[in-house]
Amino acid sequence: MKRLEGKSAVVTGAASGIGRATAILFAEHGAKVVAVDRAPEVEATAAAIREKGGQAIALIRDTAKEADVADYIEAAVRSHGGLDIVYANAGVSGGMREFDDWSVDDWTRILSINLIGTFLAIKYAARVMVPAGRGSIICTASVAGLRSGAGGPPYSASKAGVVSLVQTSANQFGGTGIRINAICPGLIETGMTQPIFDRARERGTEAKIGQLNPLRRAGLPHEIAYAALFLASDEASYVNGQALPVDGGLTSSLPVVPPKL
Numbered sequence: 001m002k003r004l005e006g007k008s009a010v011v012t013g014a015a016s017g018i019g020r021a022t023a024i025l026f027a028e029h030g031a032k033v034v035a036v037d038r039a040p041e042v043e044a045t046a047a048a049i050r051e052k053g054g055q056a057i058a059l060i061r062d063t064a065k066e067a068d069v070a071d072y073i074e075a076a077v078r079s080h081g082g083l084d085i086v087y088a089n090a091g092v093s094g095g096m097r098e099f100d101d102w103s104v105d106d107w108t109r110i111l112s113i114n115l116i117g118t119f120l121a122i123k124y125a126a127r128v129m130v131p132a133g134r135g136s137i138i139c140t141a142s143v144a145g146l147r148s149g150a151g152g153p154p155y156s157a158s159k160a161g162v163v164s165l166v167q168t169s170a171n172q173f174g175g176t177g178i179r180i181n182a183i184c185p186g187l188i189e190t191g192m193t194q195p196i197f198d199r200a201r202e203r204g205t206e207a208k209i210g211q212l213n214p215l216r217r218a219g220l221p222h223e224i225a226y227a228a229l230f231l232a233s234d235e236a237s238y239v240n241g242q243a244l245p246v247d248g249g250l251t252s253s254l255p256v257v258p259p260k261l
Contacts, residue, residue, distance in 0.1 A: 003232075003233040004031040004232060004233060006032070008076050009086070009087070012090040015037035016041060018089055019090065020035075022087055022228045023046075024225075033054070034059060034076045034080070035056055036058075038063070042058045042059070063090040064117040069117070084136065091158075111157070118139050122169050133176065135178045137181075139162050139182045141182040143247045179236070179237075179239065179240040181243070183246055184247065185219065187218045187247075188219040188223070214249035218248075
């Protein structure tokens, strides 16, 4: 059964990792996809969807710029006749460093992409969805937004902001038929986290990756994509304003000091 048959979906950060996996999965379940990213590799994501018989267009846009956000929402409506799903997934990590080594410019860049970009996605998606009386907006937060030790200060703050933004937005749009939820991934092997995995493999400490969660492993992009598929589908019709951890059980325990990978 195709769970998104005929629906119009936007996925940002779709050039690689979680975004690419989600765009492809949405299309496999019948969605007409607009794949958005700053990186030109997003064209390959759309091409992969079309090669399998799906419908997709790629847009190279900056998700932190208001004009670009307005444009990709308009493109979805124009190309696919409406807008049912927006997955605001684009983000950056900024890496890890000592607290005093972060600059205001670092904070501004990370907050602009991770938090302001998500706000803009909700703002412009809602302008289409409210009159239609329906729609699902999904935002990528992080376990770093739920507990300490999972990311640098600006990244963690930005993702905590996404969780709060989702909860606030769900209430602000109460009664409109829109659902707004967040996914909080744990450690997932993507382009963003690749340096962690590469260093661990170089040191021979790959087995330590994921040891802080009960499943004792890191996650894969498709495992987040399936969570997004659920939240996008009618099966999640009573799920709203939630931050869903998909982390192998990491957040089921108290914070601990992570091992050196």
